[in-house]
Amino acid sequence: MDRETSVKPLVMVVEDETALVTMLRYNLEKEGYRVCEALDGEEALTVLAEREPDLVLLDWMLPVLSGIEVCRQIRRKAKTRDLPVIMLTARGEEADKIRGLNIGADDYLTKPFSLPELMARVRALLRRARPVQSKGVLHYEDIRMDQTTHRVTRGSRHIHLGPTEYRLLQFFLQHPGSVFSREDLLNGVWGPDIYVEPRTVDVHIRRLRIALNGDSDVDVIRTVRAAGYALDTGMPLTP
Numbered sequence: 026m027d028r029e030t031s032v033k034p035l036v037m038v039v040e041d042e043t044a045l046v047t048m049l050r051y052n053l054e055k056e057g058y059r060v061c062e063a064l065d066g067e068e069a070l071t072v073l074a075e076r077e078p079d080l081v082l083l084d085w086m087l088p089v090l091s092g093i094e095v096c097r098q099i100r101r102k103a104k105t106r107d108l109p110v111i112m113l114t115a116r117g118e119e120a121d122k123i124r125g126l127n128i129g130a131d132d133y134l135t136k137p138f139s140l141p142e143l144m145a146r147v148r149a150l151l152r153r154a155r156p157v158q159s160k161g162v163l164h165y166e167d168i169r170m171d172q173t174t175h176r177v178t179r180g181s182r183h184i185h186l187g188p189t190e191y192r193l194l195q196f197f198l199q200h201p202g203s204v205f206s207r208e209d210l211l212n213g214v215w216g217p218d219i220y221v222e223p224r225t226v227d228v229h230i231r232r233l234r235i236a237l238n239g240d241s242d243v244d245v246i247r248t249v250r251a252a253g254y255a256l257d258t259g260m261p262l263t264p
């Protein structure tokens with residue numbers, strides 16, 4: 026663990042505009058990250074097979090293989106399934122944004138983006154992906170989160186969660202039964218220093234819900250109209 030945390034995080038930049046790659050590399054290295062790069066989607070997959078980045082900045086419009094397809098493949102492979110991905114795109118439409126998040130991106134930035142905002146999102150996402158080591162097990166009803174091994178189970182079923190969904194569930198498990206507004210969740214999970222659209226919360230809640238519920242007919246996340254969300258099966262809380 027000490028060895029892991031002492032190594033600077035490796036950020037992979039997948040982008041075909043070389044000027045942007047140079048600018049990103051310069052600024053990421055200045056912030057203390059290591060950087061590797063790929064100029065098209067196919068090269069991205071090759072680099073991913075060889076290196077183990079901690080985060081990917083992924084352009085949507087790429088030659089050979091699109092960013093969307095690269096993101097799909099990242100999520101499909103066991104080795105990279107948990108890898109945090111920030112999509113970079115010139116397309117700003119809401120529908121595209123939601124589509125990007127739905128195929129598994131963790132965050133989304135529209136070009137031209139501000140550098141401080143990009144850095145804030147990189148930091149926030151790395152923080153979620155490598156949460157401060159809090160030991161111990163959190164549980165609610167049949168949901169169990171081992172914070173040391175990052176293993177999450179519901180009953181006997183192993184639950185696979187991306188970094189954002191993991192942090193969301195951890196936050197809920199720390200306050201079971203409490204109702205949180207989207208803004209509460211943004212502050213608690215994404216951090217107060219970055220701006221994320223409230224609808225992003227809904228996308229991650231939906232992913233968490235699908236992962237947790239599986240075939241179960243008991244929905245563990247209650248939507249409270251006009252108020253927000255709670256981890257709540259509607260059953261009495263057991264201490």
Ligand code: CA
Pocket residue numbers: 040041042084085086087
């Ligand atoms: Ca491009």
